[in-house]
Amino acid sequence: MSDPNLKPIADKVYAGERLSAEDGLTLLRSRDIWTIGELANHVRHKLHGKTTYYNVNRHINYSNICALSCKFCEFYRKKGQDGAYEDSVEQIVEHAQKAASGGATELHIVGGLHPFLPFSYYTDMLRAIREAVPAIHIKAFTAVEIVHLARISKRPNDLAGVLSELKAAGLGSLPGGGAEVFDDRVHDEAFKGKIRSDKWLDVHREAHKLGLMTNATMLYGHIESLEDRIHHFCMLREAQDEAIENGYEGWFQTIIPLPFFPDGSELEHLPGPSGLDNLKMLAVSRLMLDNFAHIKSFWIMQTLEITQVSLDFGVDDIDGTVVWYDITKLNGTADASGGGGTHQEVGVNELRKTIIEAGYDPVERDTIYRRVERDGADWRVVEARSETATV
Numbered sequence: 001m002s003d004p005n006l007k008p009i010a011d012k013v014y015a016g017e018r019l020s021a022e023d024g025l026t027l028l029r030s031r032d033i034w035t036i037g038e039l040a041n042h043v044r045h046k047l048h049g050k051t052t053y054y055n056v057n058r059h060i061n062y063s064n065i066c067a068l069s070c071k072f073c074e075f076y077r078k079k080g081q082d083g084a085y086e087d088s089v090e091q092i093v094e095h096a097q098k099a100a101s102g103g104a105t106e107l108h109i110v111g112g113l114h115p116f117l118p119f120s121y122y123t124d125m126l127r128a129i130r131e132a133v134p135a136i137h138i139k140a141f142t143a144v145e146i147v148h149l150a151r152i153s154k155r156p157n158d159l160a161g162v163l164s165e166l167k168a169a170g171l172g173s174l175p176g177g178g179a180e181v182f183d184d185r186v187h188d189e190a191f192k193g194k195i196r197s198d199k200w201l202d203v204h205r206e207a208h209k210l211g212l213m214t215n216a217t218m219l220y221g222h223i224e225s226l227e228d229r230i231h232h233f234c235m236l237r238e239a240q241d242e243a244i245e246n247g248y249e250g251w252f253q254t255i256i257p258l259p260f261f262p263d264g265s266e267l268e269h270l271p272g273p274s275g276l277d278n279l280k281m282l283a284v285s286r287l288m289l290d291n292f293a294h295i296k297s298f299w300i301m302q303t304l305e306i307t308q309v310s311l312d313f314g315v316d317d318i319d320g321t322v323v324w325y326d327i328t329k330l331n332g333t334a335d336a337s338g339g340g341g342t343h344q345e346v347g348v349n350e351l352r353k354t355i356i357e358a359g360y361d362p363v364e365r366d367t368i369y370r371r372v373e374r375d376g377a378d379w380r381v382v383e384a385r386s387e388t389a390t391v
């Protein structure tokens, strides 16, 4: 241990005690990446041993037309602008059928805040998918989209009603996007117009009450401070405590820390986080979020190489095979089309190899972390849903 400030934190981690916000800040400020990794690895092994999860999924970004213009976003277009698109329900069903015939267990569906599509577009989409490919899990709509759907269906204060209708139409769980960084100053500067943390947490709270599992994210490495990052962790931890203490039937399953990519955004002048920052954030997520079962490294944004190393830094989930991810166009990630761009995909064998090479045991999961047995494109779930938020 090269940083003596980490000693009391290490004592707490080995004693299984909760870390304070101050501890989190000390970890983020420390340059002793190996000790931080070792502590996160200790917790990871206690919870999951060598098990490392992946899934077979497909992303569908139904439209990039968005009423907002977030500074960090390179995805959105205005209606009529070059490159703007919106998929019909029929096109979305075609994507879903292709995904199902390729063996996907999950559809991850998100899009811009389309100013003109009616609420029925979203429920029709869910029903049509459910009918066409009943076995596939639909994880869809970030909290930001849910608030938008509440507005366009003229019931801005009835998040529970909106979520119930979506659930009845086929929604299976919520992804974790749109959280950005839970700080009003940062929000108003970089994500103006987007919902703030209180609303984001309200959506997830209502989803948890309805028995929907959800995920969380943090977009870091732009204009936020280290204190803001720790505040974000503490707010998520509190929200999860609330779900657990109140016996809600849903809860947060995982956090996916997302490094900010400045290229192509209005914040292009910023450097973005380094590989070491990324590893540290994954490890500190594991250490601070003691009531979250999983820490996910989203390989599309972290790269497969960092993801492989991250398995020793607290990560137990590397997400999925991911086909056609439109939100962040990166170069250098694994890409079946031979370059960067939007066709970002790795096969199951490559994901498994990534995990095995790092000394871990690959386990395919479905969206709610049940084990999956697979024979080519055929699969079946072989485990019941976890009864508790923590492992």
Ligand code: SF4
Residues within 6 Å of the ligand: 066, 067, 068, 069, 070, 073, 074, 075, 076, 111, 112, 113, 144, 194
């Ligand atoms: S981040 Fe989301 S809400 Fe903001 S402009 Fe992009 S698509 Fe729209």
